[in-house]
Amino acid sequence: MFDLFISEFKRYRFIAIIFCTLQILLWVLIGKMTTIVEPHDMKNMGLIFSSCFGGGIFAFASMGLHRRKNHWTYLIHRPLASDKIHLALSMAGIILLFIAFVLPFLSVLVFLDLFTSNVIEARHYWYCFHLLAVTVSAYFIGSFAALSPMKGTMLSLWLVTYLMNTATAPLWFELVADFSFIVFGFYLASKAFKVNLQENSRNSVAILCSIVALQPVLLILLMMFQGIYYHGPVTILGMHPNSNTENNNYFNFTRKELPLQFQQLLEINSDTTNKSLIRQISLSKYHHVRRKNFRAPFKNQLFLKEHRRRFALIDENSSNLWIFSHQQGVFIGRNPNTDKVVGYLSLAGFAQQLATIDAADRFQTIPAIVDFRFVQTNDRIYTVDFKNKKIALKHQLPADEYYTKTVTFMFERAVFQSNKATYFIDQIDFDNKTKQVTAEHIIPHPTEIIYYDNVAITEVLNGFLVRYNDYHFYGVDQAGSALVYAKHDGDIKQISSYAFTENRVPSLLRNQPFILSPIVMNIVDGIVPSAIKYSTQTPKQYHYFWQQQRPFHIWLFCLLAALFSSIATYLLVRKMPLSNSNKTLWTLANLIFALPGLVAFLLLTNWHHFHLKKYRQTKRNQQAESTAELASVKEHANV
Amino acid sequence: MTNYVIETKALTKSFGNKIALNNFELNIPSGGIHAFIGANGAGKSTLFRLLLGLESPTSGECKILDTPSGQLTPELRGRIGYVNEEHTLPNWMTSAEVTTMQRNLYPQWRQDIYESVLGNFDVQPDQKVSQLSRGERAGLNLSMALAQAPEVLILDEPTLGLDVVAKQAFLEALMYTETDVNTTIIYCSHQMEEIERVAENLIIIEDGVVKYIASPDDFCQRINYWICDIEGDTKFLTNLSCVLSVKLIEGQHHIITADQNSEHFKEYLLTQGVTNPILAPISLEKAISSVLAKNHRSPNKAA
Numbered sequence: 001m002f003d004l005f006i007s008e009f010k011r012y013r014f015i016a017i018i019f020c021t022l023q024i025l026l027w028v029l030i031g032k033m034t035t036i037v038e039p040h041d042m043k044n045m046g047l048i049f050s051s052c053f054g055g056g057i058f059a060f061a062s063m064g065l066h067r068r069k070n071h072w073t074y075l076i077h078r079p080l081a082s083d084k085i086h087l088a089l090s091m092a093g094i095i096l097l098f099i100a101f102v103l104p105f106l107s108v109l110v111f112l113d114l115f116t117s118n119v120i121e122a123r124h125y126w127y128c129f130h131l132l133a134v135t136v137s138a139y140f141i142g143s144f145a146a147l148s149p150m151k152g153t154m155l156s157l158w159l160v161t162y163l164m165n166t167a168t169a170p171l172w173f174e175l176v177a178d179f180s181f182i183v184f185g186f187y188l189a190s191k192a193f194k195v196n197l198q199e200n201s202r203n204s205v206a207i208l209c210s211i212v213a214l215q216p217v218l219l220i221l222l223m224m225f226q227g228i229y230y231h232g233p234v235t236i237l238g239m240h241p242n243s244n245t246e247n248n249n250y251f252n253f254t255r256k257e258l259p260l261q262f263q264q265l266l267e268i269n270s271d272t273t274n275k276s277l278i279r280q281i282s283l284s285k286y287h288h289v290r291r292k293n294f295r296a297p298f299k300n301q302l303f304l305k306e307h308r309r310r311f312a313l314i315d316e317n318s319s320n321l322w323i324f325s326h327q328q329g330v331f332i333g334r335n336p337n338t339d340k341v342v343g344y345l346s347l348a349g350f351a352q353q354l355a356t357i358d359a360a361d362r363f364q365t366i367p368a369i370v371d372f373r374f375v376q377t378n379d380r381i382y383t384v385d386f387k388n389k390k391i392a393l394k395h396q397l398p399a400d401e402y403y404t405k406t407v408t409f410m411f412e413r414a415v416f417q418s419n420k421a422t423y424f425i426d427q428i429d430f431d432n433k434t435k436q437v438t439a440e441h442i443i444p445h446p447t448e449i450i451y452y453d454n455v456a457i458t459e460v461l462n463g464f465l466v467r468y469n470d471y472h473f474y475g476v477d478q479a480g481s482a483l484v485y486a487k488h489d490g491d492i493k494q495i496s497s498y499a500f501t502e503n504r505v506p507s508l509l510r511n512q513p514f515i516l517s518p519i520v521m522n523i524v525d526g527i528v529p530s531a532i533k534y535s536t537q538t539p540k541q542y543h544y545f546w547q548q549q550r551p552f553h554i555w556l557f558c559l560l561a562a563l564f565s566s567i568a569t570y571l572l573v574r575k576m577p578l579s580n581s582n583k584t585l586w587t588l589a590n591l592i593f594a595l596p597g598l599v600a601f602l603l604l605t606n607w608h609h610f611h612l613k614k615y616r617q618t619k620r621n622q623q624a625e626s627t628a629e630l631a632s633v634k635e636h637a638n639v
Numbered sequence: 640m641t642n643y644v645i646e647t648k649a650l651t652k653s654f655g656n657k658i659a660l661n662n663f664e665l666n667i668p669s670g671g672i673h674a675f676i677g678a679n680g681a682g683k684s685t686l687f688r689l690l691l692g693l694e695s696p697t698s699g700e701c702k703i704l705d706t707p708s709g710q711l712t713p714e715l716r717g718r719i720g721y722v723n724e725e726h727t728l729p730n731w732m733t734s735a736e737v738t739t740m741q742r743n744l745y746p747q748w749r750q751d752i753y754e755s756v757l758g759n760f761d762v763q764p765d766q767k768v769s770q771l772s773r774g775e776r777a778g779l780n781l782s783m784a785l786a787q788a789p790e791v792l793i794l795d796e797p798t799l800g801l802d803v804v805a806k807q808a809f810l811e812a813l814m815y816t817e818t819d820v821n822t823t824i825i826y827c828s829h830q831m832e833e834i835e836r837v838a839e840n841l842i843i844i845e846d847g848v849v850k851y852i853a854s855p856d857d858f859c860q861r862i863n864y865w866i867c868d869i870e871g872d873t874k875f876l877t878n879l880s881c882v883l884s885v886k887l888i889e890g891q892h893h894i895i896t897a898d899q900n901s902e903h904f905k906e907y908l909l910t911q912g913v914t915n916p917i918l919a920p921i922s923l924e925k926a927i928s929s930v931l932a933k934n935h936r937s938p939n940k941a942a
Contacts, residue, residue: 003740011731069688074727077691078744079717195692196709 001080001088008092012062016099019054023104035321035336036108037118037303038311044166044304048134051101052160055135058097059142059189062089067147067197076195086193090140090186097135102128117341119323119332123300126171130302133178134163140185141213147192149200152603153210156188158217168305170298188213200606202578204585211593211600212520218596219517226509241504250471250479251504258286258456262467265483265496274495277485280460287410289417289455294406296378297366299326314372315386318342322384324369328354329362347382350389370406378402381416385434392434395425404451411459413440419450422466424486446482446494447473451539463487472541474499476548477510511554516595518545518558558594565590565598576605643705644669644791644823645690650699652685652847659685661847662699667825667840672817674838675827678931682847683827687793691721704790717745720789720822724796726780728768734779735764745787752816753786759808773800781809785816792816793825798833810837831924843930850930855923862926863901865894867908867916875911883929895921895929 030036030043066075066089076082106128113120138160145154163181191206201207234240245252253261262281266274297306313322313331320342322331331345344351348361367375367382375382379397384390397403397418405417407430414430416423424441445452446468456467466484473480482497503510514522526544540548570587578586590597643666650663659682667673675683688694689701692708701708704715711719728737742748760778762771771779777800784792794813798806814837816822828834834841834855841858843851851858862883869892876882881899885892892913896904901918908916 003743007729007732007736007740011729070723070725070727073688073691073693073721073723076693077716077719077721079713080744081713195711196695197693199695 004088016096019100027108039306051135052138055138056142059139063146101135102132123303127302137181137185140189143189144192155217156213171300214600249502249504250500268496284458286458290405310369441486562594647701651697653697671839672824673840674834677844681844718790720784720792722784730769741783747788749786756782756812788820863896864919864921868914
């Protein structure tokens with residue numbers, strides 16, 4: 001096995017070394033222009049994309065070369081079990097991918113760590129592991145697709161898009177996800193790596209894993225069929241809901257200009273106040289609370305996934321960069337020109353020596369840097385005064401609240417949101433004073449929603465109008481909007497709300513993702529967004545199916561789709577030359593995997609077998625005829 | 640009970656609408672050199688791939704070393720050697736590295752056989768496989784295949800590209816291995832002089848079925864070669880299934896028949912007005928080529 005490993009490694013080592021060298025040169029070039037460890041979407045995407053595509057392409061190239069008939073015979077026909085052969089190739093592949101896609105960046109980090117004062121910590125090295133996991137997973141999934149007898153498995157390559165996810169997540173989640181993908185991919189690839197490549201897998205776990213691998217992309221493809229049976233025809237007939245602006249649905253509402261949205265909400269109650277407000281809003285300015293949700297960084301989270309604007313505090317006078325050390329719980333100041341450490345920043349203020357900072361003065365959680373100047377944790381906002389060498393707590397939330405948005409400045413106010421309210425603070429106070437500030441307005445959310453996607457604010461004569469809307473305002477798939485009037489004198493009241501009863505498209509289309517895969521994708525959606533997008537509470541639409549409240553007819557359609565898939569699978573599988581256990585497995589599995597499972601069955605099944613019985617019978621008849629004919633001629637010839 | 644190293648029962652393999660093997664029945668006993676002969680596309684390579692378990696039969700079954708081909712264990716694979724016509728080897732490795740890898744895999748490695756066969760080729764240990772000529776590559780591959788001392792050795796057109804001396808050396812090594820190691824050798828080749836020299840058993844395959852199984856001598860006895868004079872039409876001959884070919888050469892008709900009693904056929908010729916029928920000796924090559932040419936695909940037949 002070791003010989004085979006060496007053989008495979010030698011085959012591609014020069015290519016890997018060339019890739020490695022070129023990337024190191026590229027990093028040297030980048031290092032001349034910018035700070036290498038400064039997070040940037042382009043850096044992150046560049047590394048992840050190259051690793052992901054590199055792994056996938058290498059899998060197709062290497063396995064494609066191996067699976068040529070004579071080469072496959074040479075590889076597989078030896079006194080070595082096929083799983084050991086696969087292991088030898090995989091180990092060589094992992095090392096080659098490491099050299100080509102991970103080693104260059106790792107070398108750069110090690111160099112910066114050893115020879116500069118850059119803050120290089122475990123989170124930087126964990127990123128290299130993540131890169132390795134991405135490229136190795138892509139390699140295994142690519143191997144699975146390249147070795148499988150059915151071309152439909154190519155669709156499982158969609159899985160690698162999950163690896164390209166750029167959202168931050170706790171380190172444990174990243175590691176679990178990375179290991180899961182490696183193990184899952186390796187299992188799929190090893191089951192596809194069999195002596196007879198034309199043979200479909202009969203292993204129950206391998207079949208289930210193959211269906212799981214195809215589930216996300218098949219769900220998307222099935223949803224895209226809407227275009228064929230609904231959107232296309234109604235567009236041709238000129239009846240597409242997008243062109244019907246009269247319909248009072250949420251989609252049409254959000255397409256309107258902001259003044260018209262405010263006006264529509266104000267017109268629900270035609271009292272004198274509202275009439276006065278309608279007159280005012282036509283000339284008002286409008287701003288949005290930040291759309292992007294906030295959650296504080298996680299300890300040791302992968303550093304390149306951080307947003308560039310959260311990279312460091314910048315002392316504008318000296319251009320010193322203050323980068324937070326996850327290990328030390330303090331900011332470390334560095335002069336990028338001299339590469340000297342200029343000091344440390346903790347909750348107690350600035351210090352020249354790290355050892356002089358008490359443990360109690362260090363940050364207990366990982367703060368985010370907002371706009372290079374504020375330091376925000378889940379429940380506190382600090383401001384740093386580099387000139388006077390001070391750090392001050394600007395705002396602190398009550399115990400049961402956490403920030404959901406970062407600060408936005410509008411109407412001379414600092415505006416941000418928590419899970420319970422929208423806060424308005426005087427901007428001059430927020431900017432200039434070093435002491436803690438209190439909110440001018442605290443506007444409780446009109447519904448239980450924690451993360452509003454779209455909150456717009458306008459200023460009127462006596463206060464602010466805050467418009468909330470959300471597709472799931474009153475519950476899953478129950479769109480709504482509300483308008484709150486916060487007067488300067490402190491009076492806050494909801495002056496209008498509206499529940500949209502009309503919808504752009506029929507309910508079955510709106511709920512299609514859920515109906516098509518009520519169990520599998522619902523659980524995936526329940527796990528992934530809750531871990532990577534939201535703090536502690538997940539929005540209702542991402543709740544697990546057993547927690548969701550949906551109309552009865554949706555549940556009925558879920559059941560019908562699952563039953564249809566299972567029965568159709570049973571009817572088809574009856575005529576296939578499969579074992580009874582495989583037939584039962586497919587039939588029962590498609591009760592859970594529903595319609596994507598049925599499509600997976602069609603894609604993963606060798607349909608040649610389906611026609612085989614009839615074909616064999618025809619050939620037997622032809623052969624019998626030809627034998628009879630031959631016998632008759634022979635008889636005649638034997639004179 | 641005969642001990643067969645290869646057994647097939649109603650073995651059928653089809654690719655789409657094309658049948659490569661059709662109810663293929665074959666039993667090969669242990670020992671000896673068995674030559675597989677057939678036109679291109681007759682199903683020889685498909686049979687080997689089925690025997691090695693690399694493909695599944697459409698129907699029927701095949702066994703090698705008394706084990707269904709789909710269930711060959713690594714240990715059994717170590718007892719079966721296989722050499723394909725491309726002499727597939729890792730191009731990026733040196734001949735010494737490839738040899739070391741093979742030697743480590745096969746415990747019964749016979750260094751003496753390896754050296755005796757490879758000695759006929761100018762293969763340097765530090766030479767990369769990609770730098771070897773086709774003949775040298777074949778020499779390296781064959782020497783390793785023979786050195787593995789397998790119980791069954793399947794050779795699919797192994798001598799393509801070898802020069803006369805190298806071919807001679809290889810064939811000698813092959814016969815030595817067959818007797819010394821008691822290897823059953825399955826030898827597929829289009830080189831009739833090689834087959835004539837080494838084969839103890841001929842297996843002629845046509846359109847996915849076994850047409851003949853016989854020793855070279857027995858096979859030649861089943862094929863008759865007539866030279867005669869025929870006035871007029873030869874249609875009365877071409878309609879007979881026993882007639883493999885009828886050719887007019889220098890004013891005389893040359894007829895080749897198969898499995899036909901010579902006395903009866905001579906009588907038949909005479910009753911049809913044929914004069915001076917003479918039964919001539921036939922070479923193995925001519926006999927085989929006549930058999931294969933009978934149903935060989937041609938533009939007229941295809942049409």
